[in-house]
Amino acid sequence: MKRIKSFFSFLVVVFLVAGCTYIPVSNEPMAENMTVHFLDVGQGNAIFVEGPEGQTMLFDAGGDGDVGKQIVDYIKKRGYDSLDIMIITHPHADHMNGAPYVLEQLRVGAVYHPKVTHTTKLFEDFVEVLKKKNLSLIPAQAGIDIPFGKIQAKILGPISSTYENLNNYSVVVRLDAGEFSVLLTGDIEALAEEELLKGGIELQSDILQIPHHGSNTSSTQAFLDDVNPKYSIISLASDNKYGHPHTEVQERLLALDTEVLRTDEYGTIVLTYKEDQILVKTEKDGKNSELNQPYIDPNTGQGLIKGNKNSKIYHMPGGANYNSVQDNNIIWFTTEREAIKAGYRKSKR
Numbered sequence: 001m002k003r004i005k006s007f008f009s010f011l012v013v014v015f016l017v018a019g020c021t022y023i024p025v026s027n028e029p030m031a032e033n034m035t036v037h038f039l040d041v042g043q044g045n046a047i048f049v050e051g052p053e054g055q056t057m058l059f060d061a062g063g064d065g066d067v068g069k070q071i072v073d074y075i076k077k078r079g080y081d082s083l084d085i086m087i088i089t090h091p092h093a094d095h096m097n098g099a100p101y102v103l104e105q106l107r108v109g110a111v112y113h114p115k116v117t118h119t120t121k122l123f124e125d126f127v128e129v130l131k132k133k134n135l136s137l138i139p140a141q142a143g144i145d146i147p148f149g150k151i152q153a154k155i156l157g158p159i160s161s162t163y164e165n166l167n168n169y170s171v172v173v174r175l176d177a178g179e180f181s182v183l184l185t186g187d188i189e190a191l192a193e194e195e196l197l198k199g200g201i202e203l204q205s206d207i208l209q210i211p212h213h214g215s216n217t218s219s220t221q222a223f224l225d226d227v228n229p230k231y232s233i234i235s236l237a238s239d240n241k242y243g244h245p246h247t248e249v250q251e252r253l254l255a256l257d258t259e260v261l262r263t264d265e266y267g268t269i270v271l272t273y274k275e276d277q278i279l280v281k282t283e284k285d286g287k288n289s290e291l292n293q294p295y296i297d298p299n300t301g302q303g304l305i306k307g308n309k310n311s312k313i314y315h316m317p318g319g320a321n322y323n324s325v326q327d328n329n330i331i332w333f334t335t336e337r338e339a340i341k342a343g344y345r346k347s348k349r
């Protein structure tokens with residue numbers, strides 16, 4: 001304690017001499033800053049990561065339309081003309097159709113990809129550009145550490161060397177910046193999730209990229225329970241032809257104490273870890289989110305979503321059990337989000 005005290009007085013003196021105003025100094029190590037951008041790329045995946053030392057990573061580069069240009073413009077707007085790390089989780093178009101353009105436009109330090117190829121023109125183009133740029137693919141496998149400055153970037157999957165389904169080859173990366181952790185999963189399905197759970201690796205993370213755009217092939221209860229994320233991000237297009245996110249996954253997420261943010265509702269989602277806090281910024285206000293739809297009695301201004309204080313279940317107007325809640329057990333909510341925040345679960349009927 002004495003040593004710390006004298007250390008502090010030394011700092012105060014230095015500040016006075018230098019003519020600075022006094023800045024409170026903590027003897028805690030400085031928290032790491034990291035910003036994770038979940039780009040709204042429609043039906044696809046593209047996540048841009050910035051570290052405190054200016055290091056950059058792009059995790060997947062796929063989506064709708066001219067997604068390569070969208071990604072490059074976004075990164076350039078942030079003031080970068082290069083990428084330290086590019087990871088393509090697996091060779092499906094919705095994860096890599098923008099990759100050739102990104103490689104053409106930005107200087108890329110290293111490219112990771114699972115040990116699997118695909119017989120598409122897109123994959124051929126990808127390999128062609130890599131050759132032109134003198135880059136070789138680094139095979140991504142569980143256990144590899146990606147050099148990423150002060151941020152620990154560890155590849156947790158793929159664990160096996162072969163899979164029947166391309167989705168399970170998806171590269172899984174865990175980023176750790178101080179106390180802050182992010183788990184990025186590509187399109188892993190139940191099989192790969194189970195492998196991760198059996199591997200006994202720490203999965204608990206502040207932020208989870210919900211695997212496979214919220215498909216019911218993925219996000220098993222055991223996996224979600226183990227990761228137990230504060231924020232669950234789903235990258236997808238609204239009204240996509242797959243019906244993502246699937247109802248089962250949405251229900252599992254509702255039961256979990258996690259904030260679900262979808263790119264189809266919030267646009268690009270940016271999460272920053274700074275001074276032990278997670279700051280969330282979104283491109284849109286999410287008002288089109290089902291959970292934010294207001295249900296209000298136009299005459300009284302009262303919310304119409306009926307919560308049962310006893311069972312902690314909420315019923316939507318028109319629901320089968322809406323009228324069976326006893327008066328003295330009723331609590332009213334305006335939006336589903338309000339009800340969920342208060343610890344209520346949606347009635348199945």
Ligand SMILES: [Zn+2]
Nearest residue numbers: 094095187212
């Ligand atoms: Zn996908």
